Amino acid sequence: MDNILKQGKIKSKSFKYKNEAIPVIVQYMDQEPSKLTLSDESTINSSCLNCYDLNCLTLENNSIVMDELSSSQTNILCPTEAIFLNESGEVEINVQDCIGCGLCVVSCPVGAIYIGKEDVAIINRKNQSMEFSDEPFQVKCIVKSSPAIQENEKKLRKIIKLINELPDRTSVLNKLVCKSLQLTGLDTNLTRQGDVNLRMDAVSIDINNNHILVEIEHTANLDSPRDILDDVAVFCSRYDIDKSKASGLIVLTELPNKRTEYWELITDIEKVVKVKIATLPLSSLLALTWSGSLLCLTDFYLGNNNTSARNATYKLLLRSINIPNKNSLIEAAK
């Protein structure tokens, strides 16, 4: 709560680039500050501008998927609220709370935040070619020439481990998934706890106005497809929505083994009651978020004939995901 209160304070100082230069290209570096190319063709290490938009703190949730959910939405970007405005009006990160998910890294318009050697987010404040400004700087258009964070198995597993160790792990995972879905272009709202009419963890809506009922799980078991069946029945019945305009999405930190019944069951469900269920690994979602790619669920309708999200992720990233073969972060193991 303290963090939230601090976020309301007015900032005292902002920066702009010398000689009225504007940032043109940001190139993210591994465990180092990003390189920023300015309009005067100089290249500097990107550092925090104390900019006007505060995209690293909040992600506006203007698209309310359902009116019923409007009061339960938060604009706070960080799933652990590790990033906040301190009493000096500067953005600061509490490294004890940071899980290294990179949402703030992706959201900083000039790449002034990066994931450091300790796998936590760092704000670069070593200002180069910058001067004080009376007006907060607004970044209008900038090219991002590389993924904000390069995914790998170690990094992804560490994020999952840190989440699992938290007392409020379910809430943190739900917030991370919700904001990541928003960043990848899918309007998503978390549902209210205890609302019997909206039992799913989140609801998304796609460009064709189809409702996607989202279940977010630490480990996959048969309860996830059962939850989706339940969600679709209750949601479509009580909100008078055509079943053909609703589908399910299960976001998992790890995919279940090939021999588990999960894959057979989601295949059975589609075959018998025509409810499509997409299976999205958290790793794919984070890789897409970090790369600034848009999510399309078309190829994530996995089942007993296809238990890997690798190809679906490849199609959206336009490159291979950097996770070794036969890894449960991206595909079902034996």
Place this chain on the structure above:
Amino acid sequence: MCDIPPHGVNSRRWDAILLSDDDSIPIEIKSPTEEMNLSVKAIRQALENKIILQSRKSEKNKWPTCTLAIGFELPNKRAEVLELINDIKKIYDINIAIFGIEYLLKISVNCISENRKIEFSELINKKGILNG
């Protein structure tokens, strides 16, 4: 005829199944150690039993025939069980019927005292909470 499937056969996950020549009724059974009152969990599993039966066709099964869940006690009024059964009927057109052990004992005693059997056809159209 009532059959109990062997353990570990994934395509026959129901706890018991009533069989006729051309149809079947899967049964989900909840023991009091698992839950005293039938809950939405039993309803979800009854629904799943029907879907698996329809998909994998391990037994003959007609679409309109109900799927059963039997528990120790009927659900609490606030458990939303009947609402869920109605939602499932409306959206998936699948009939789910539930009853507690008291009802089962009552019909068993009636059958013995009246020297009759319950016909398979008496059960196929059941829906909702059976306690009459």
